[in-house]
Every structure is written in C-alpha cells, then in structure tokens.
Amino acid sequence: MTHAAGTGLVVVDVQNDFADPEGSLYVRGGEMVVAFLNREVTRALNYGATIVYTQDWHPETTPHFQKDGGIWPVHCVRHTWGAAFHPGLTVSGETVRKGADGKDGYSGFSVRDPGSGDVSATRLEALLRENGVERLVICGLATDYCVVETVMDALRLNFPTTVLEEGIRAVDLRPGDGDRAITRMREGGAQIA
Numbered sequence: 001m002t003h004a005a006g007t008g009l010v011v012v013d014v015q016n017d018f019a020d021p022e023g024s025l026y027v028r029g030g031e032m033v034v035a036f037l038n039r040e041v042t043r044a045l046n047y048g049a050t051i052v053y054t055q056d057w058h059p060e061t062t063p064h065f066q067k068d069g070g071i072w073p074v075h076c077v078r079h080t081w082g083a084a085f086h087p088g089l090t091v092s093g094e095t096v097r098k099g100a101d102g103k104d105g106y107s108g109f110s111v112r113d114p115g116s117g118d119v120s121a122t123r124l125e126a127l128l129r130e131n132g133v134e135r136l137v138i139c140g141l142a143t144d145y146c147v148v149e150t151v152m153d154a155l156r157l158n159f160p161t162t163v164l165e166e167g168i169r170a171v172d173l174r175p176g177d178g179d180r181a182i183t184r185m186r187e188g189g190a191q192i193a
Helices: 030-047 124-130 143-156 177-188
Strands: 007-012 050-056 094-098 110-112 119-121 135-141 161-169
Touching: 007 030, 007 143, 030 050, 030 135, 030 161, 050 124, 050 143, 094 124, 119 124, 135 143, 143 161, 143 177, 161 177
Parallel strands: 007 050, 007 135, 050 094, 135 161
Antiparallel strands: 110 119
16 A cells, blocks of 8 residues: 555554553454554655554543443553553554543544533544645554544545555454444445555
C-alpha cells in the first residue's frame, strides 16, 4: 500500500490492555500486528503521509465498564500501563484520545454519551482535514469494535478507506465477529487489502 501525500495512516488502539497477553482486554494475536504496523509507519513516513494514533483513555469510573453497568472489564484507564501504547509500537504522529470524559469511544472519529446516546466528534476528522488528508489506510485493534467503527465513520465522512487485513485482529466475543466486521466494512465501501 502506497502512503502518498494526501493519505492518512490511522493506527487504532494498539495499547497494552489490548495488545499484550497480560492486558485486561487482550485481543488474541494483538501483539502480532506490531511489527507489521511498524513497517507501515516507516513507509508512511517515507512517503510524507500523515500518521495518527487513536488511544482509549478512560477514567477509573465510566458506564463503559462492567463494574459501572457496562459490558467491558476495566481497561485503558488513563495514565496506567494498560492505556499506554504497546512498547514495541513505533509512535511517530499525533494521538487522538477517546473516552476520556466517560463516553463510549469505539470510533476514532466520534464518542457517544452512554446515558443520552448523543454522539459528538473527536478531533480526528479536523486533524486529518487540516493536514490535507483525502484518503485513509486503517489498521489496529480490534477489528470488530474500534476498527470497524472507525472505518464506518471514515466512509460516512467521505474518506476513501483501505483496511490492512494483516494489521488487524478481532476480539470475537461471538465467534465470527471479526469476519462479520470485515464484511460490513467491505460492503460499506472500504477496500480490504
């Protein structure tokens, strides 16, 4: 995949709680994407593409967590090991944090208030537009949650989008969730490469 000028590489949530086997919400094989993503980051840098990383950045208490009425174990609590990027990941670009105010932040582009259901934008779209990004390459964790939601928002915002299948892994809470997410992205207009 060529990361020419005008392309944005969005690396989704490659954080310890997802990408390390000791993480509280470990995505099976999550650590295996790091070397691949680093090669993509190097290529993007060589071509002058914009690179942005998304990062879950939750407070200690949020309706997103099981202990507070949500569906997920506690994960990616800001300023903790679990919220930090995987130490092997090359981070060379801006970071967009999501969920910092207790909202659900599946997509890198938007967050949802768990009480009211109101959706608001993160700064990702504005950051990409300011950098002249016209098309996106997306990879990271997890295929069936934050990757698929980021991709679907990117398509809704009229960014032609390619998903690098070698650079994603799924939670698969229900067997096949990852495959269904790939189908949803492809049917939505994303190229799966």
